[in-house]
Amino acid sequence: METKKLAIIATKGTLDWAYPPFILASTGAALGYEVEVFFTFYGLQLLRKGDLSALKVSPLGNPGMPMKMPFGPKWFKGINWNIPNAVQSLVPFYENVATSLMKMTIKNNGVASIPELRTLCLEADCKFIACQMTVELFGFDHSNFIDGIEYGGAATFFEFAGESDICLFI
Amino acid sequence: MNFDKELDARGLNCPLPILRTKKALAEMTSAQVLKVVATDPGSVKDMQAFAKQTGNELVSSAETGGEYTFFMKKK
Numbered sequence: 587m588e589t590k591k592l593a594i595i596a597t598k599g600t601l602d603w604a605y606p607p608f609i610l611a612s613t614g615a616a617l618g619y620e621v622e623v624f625f626t627f628y629g630l631q632l633l634r635k636g637d638l639s640a641l642k643v644s645p646l647g648n649p650g651m652p653m654k655m656p657f658g659p660k661w662f663k664g665i666n667w668n669i670p671n672a673v674q675s676l677v678p679f680y681e682n683v684a685t686s687l688m689k690m691t692i693k694n695n696g697v698a699s700i701p702e703l704r705t706l707c708l709e710a711d712c713k714f715i716a717c718q719m720t721v722e723l724f725g726f727d728h729s730n731f732i733d734g735i736e737y738g739g740a741a742t743f744f745e746f747a748g749e750s751d752i753c754l755f756i
Numbered sequence: 757m758n759f760d761k762e763l764d765a766r767g768l769n770c771p772l773p774i775l776r777t778k779k780a781l782a783e784m785t786s787a788q789v790l791k792v793v794a795t796d797p798g799s800v801k802d803m804q805a806f807a808k809q810t811g812n813e814l815v816s817s818a819e820t821g822g823e824y825t826f827f828m829k830k831k
Contacts, residue, residue, distance in 0.1 A: 609770070609771050613771040616774055616775050616777075617806065617809045696767040696796070697770075697772075698768075698771075
């Protein structure tokens with residue numbers, strides 16, 4: 587049987603949206619897929635060196651995001667803190683606080699961290715490609731990104747995606 | 757049931773139980789049996805899907821008190 591292929595375009599640069607590409611890439615690899623992920627625009631943040639602490643969540647303007655506390659008694663954890671956008675936008679470091687709480691929730695639920703999932707993807711030979719055009723557009727340098735990735739453009743993506751069995755834009 | 761290796765995936769959530777299962781199987785030889793214990797309710801369907809797609813055999817799958825036990829025979 588010929589190896590199946592999974593092609594993903596990762597375009598988001600927030601902590602929450604970092605999950606889908608890495609979860610699907612690592613799972614695809616575990617299922618025997620050959621995986622290639624093309625990181626473009628804000629998705630480039632997912633390839634930055636280090637602990638990826640620049641990835642944050644923002645509840646501002648995101649009505650779908652439940653705002654619950656990861657600590658305290660059960661009744662307290664169950665409260666959905668419905669904070670108006672106008673208030674959120676005025677509180678300094680609001681995103682940092684929300685991100686810390688989100689990371690606590692992630693840990694409490696036994697969900698892997700993003701650096702952990704990224705390492706699992708690389709160990710499973712998922713191929714990562716950074717969009718050279720957006721690297722330059724955002725003023726990044728190759729030294730900002732992890733080793734072992736490739737740089738290319740749209741045509742590079744099509745070369746693999748054209749023969750893929752699953753192709754996702756995230 | 758007899759098994760050759762045990763994997764404790766309790767407290768882990770998607771996709772970690774599957775990734776750890778894959779890793780554990782990679783270190784085993786054909787026809788050996790891996791026991792996996794997980795607490796993620798989603799792992800029930802995921803283990804079936806993993807077995808179906810990778811050709812490893814899910815010999816049994818059972819739940820007791822919120823813990824799911826799987827026996828996977830390596831292809």
